[in-house]
Amino acid sequence: MNKITREKGQFKVVGTRDKRPDGIDKVTGRAQYGADLVVPGMLTGAILRSPHAHATINSIDTSEAEALPGVKAVVTRADFAALDDADMIDIADNCLARDKVLYHGHAVAGVAAKDAQTARKALKLIKVDYTPLPHVTDVDAAMKPGAPVVQSGRQEENVQSEHSENVTGYCEFGHGDVEAGFAKADHI
Structure with missing residues (x-):
């Protein structure tokens, strides 16, 4: 069996330590990322996910969430009926559950609100009636x-x-x- 060896300085990148001018900012928490960006009027989104691995969705009532001050929109799969054609149905069903949830954590509804706290509160107001199925x-x-x-x-x-x-x-x-x-x- 041949042993692969290399002489010091043979490679310019492999085996060297890159300079990380952003390293200190990242480890101290000072670095800014896209998710840290906040601009006036920006909305925050939140997703309601299924607690069941497989279940029929009997009904979704979003009326209380829609009425909550600071909520700008609430969407369910019914809002995307145009995606029910044969070419898009698999993608659409994976994005938001239609008649049944296909896995634990499957997205059931989405909320856009003035801030994260309001979005989370709105999620708690959405009422979904499930019938759990074998899985x-x-x-x-x-x-x-x-x-x-x-x-x-x-x-x-x-x-x-x-x-x-x-x-x-x-x-x-x-x-x-x-x-x-x-x-x-x-x-x-």
């Missing part, structure tokens, strides 16, 4: 027949019958002969 947290279990289906009607025709409807597509590719390769190999 699995293991990929192998989710692929087995009989597993709770997360999104029905998305399975392609080429999926093998031993998989649940959670497996939406199947692709197999390769080249060569594995057994012939093993036969020629010195070690397996």
Whole structure:
């Protein structure tokens, strides 16, 4: 086995210490980042997330949040019905839950308010009625027949019958002969 060695000074960047003129500001908390920017009239956003791993959304009532002074807007998936076409539905469903939540923490509603405190208060005023559904947290279990289906009607025709409807597509590719390769190999 060859040992890789390098002589001192062989590389100009690897193995050297870069000068960090911003280092002190970052470790002391003085550095300013984009999230630290505050301008007059700027709104703060907050997202209401699902407490369930899989659940049907029966209703969402945002009326109290919308009436809270300082709240400028409250949105749910109903506000983005135009995204329900076939090309955008997967992206839209992942951004904001429509009829059901697909994972714990799935975004259900968004709030824009005058400050973070008001936005957080508005989130607490949104009432969501959920019906929890069975779920699995293991990929192998989710692929087995009989597993709770997360999104029905998305399975392609080429999926093998031993998989649940959670497996939406199947692709197999390769080249060569594995057994012939093993036969020629010195070690397996």
